[in-house]
Amino acid sequence: MNNQLKVCLTPALLPLYNAEDYIVVIIDIFRATTSICYGIENGATAIIPVSEVEECIAYREKESAYLVAAERDGEIVAGFDFGNSPFSYTKEKVAGKTIVLTTTNGTHALHLSRKAKKIVIGSFLNLTSLCAWLKVQNENILLVCSGWKGNFNLEDTLFAGAVVDQLKSGDFSTDDPAIAANDLYQIAKDDLDGYLKKTSHSERLKKLGIEKDIEFCLKVDLTTAIPVLEGDSLVNLQ
């Protein structure tokens, strides 16, 4: 019996899956899971994802050494150390630190997947490293796209397609969303940035002045760390 490789296109569809049957990969390309991969690669001790800005503040009050990162609708919340830009997650800033992070979409998807066998974090930055690990787990895999405000977005779907592309030579059964994601990735893979320029989301992010972030978020295999959820924290998979 082969394993399943499925794609959940938005967190709103998570109730249709039994997360407990899967290793779940959380995907939020612009920009939460990219920044998490980069932060863990750069030596952050842990990244604690939370749903609400208030929880971030509570962590800070408990432990002043924590860095707190909060973003709503693509912008840093006033009074926080930083938001979601991967350029905030450099060695200089995060090595040896614990970061408490809340984001609009990614944290939400992660919390809805709590029952999974294991939760790992994916982005173009750690694509091949992640896929190499997934290939040898002999488990069902569910790729969860965080989407935009609960709905489908192209960038997360393209990354899911990139994972399907790397795993499809293995012994996996795919569902319709996985087939669609892979086919869209085949169209886009030679020029991810160009392809995504036609999306409305890209327009929104451009208005926020984060074009350099977007370019960075589409860099493939810049890192090898695989962030994994242990308790309440994302840490480097050992």
Place this chain on the structure above:
Amino acid sequence: MNNQLKVCLTPALLPLYNAEDYIVVIIDIFRATTSICYGIENGATAIIPVSEVEECIAYREKESAYLVAAERDGEIVAGFDFGNSPFSYTKEKVAGKTIVLTTTNGTHALHLSRKAKKIVIGSFLNLTSLCAWLKVQNENILLVCSGWKGNFNLEDTLFAGAVVDQLKSGDFSTDDPAIAANDLYQIAKDDLDGYLKKTSHSERLKKLGIEKDIEFCLKVDLTTAIPVLEGDSLVNLQ
């Protein structure tokens, strides 16, 4: 200000849209909306979509001249006149008749869209006729894919893509699902049947012995009637 052209990939995502701002097109290619288009084209007076098999029975008891059609999980419910096969909706069987229909996915999507400005029914059978009408409405358009058990499916998405393809020369803003649907349609359009053969859903339907239905459901522009919801009934748009 141009109009919006959006695609709702599954009924589970309908709460993310304000249906009242749109003309909604309901899509359930295998096979409810195909059969509805064919039935209305062939002179059915009205098709009444209902959610539950019990409602179908109640209609039959009220008015014995009604034909009742019920399907669950792709099979005709015992004791009913017919299910969802388009071959049941020929002139000989349906001309001048009222049919009460319940299906697994399509009726559900339709009921969730009740608040729309107008609800029309789309399938490959009436593609060009439907698009010609949509083009001149000067309204926002929401293409609602019925999906499979609440989740994304390829055949409904491809049809949504076919509509986007015909409307994209017009003055519409598209969202990410519309861009994805259109791109998938570009891959599949020269051999819809071949493309869909790789889906798991196609395998499921094949097991039910309805390969001829599937072939029929992918015929483009066989009909011109546009079924529209008036009160509780789908009738021919005048």
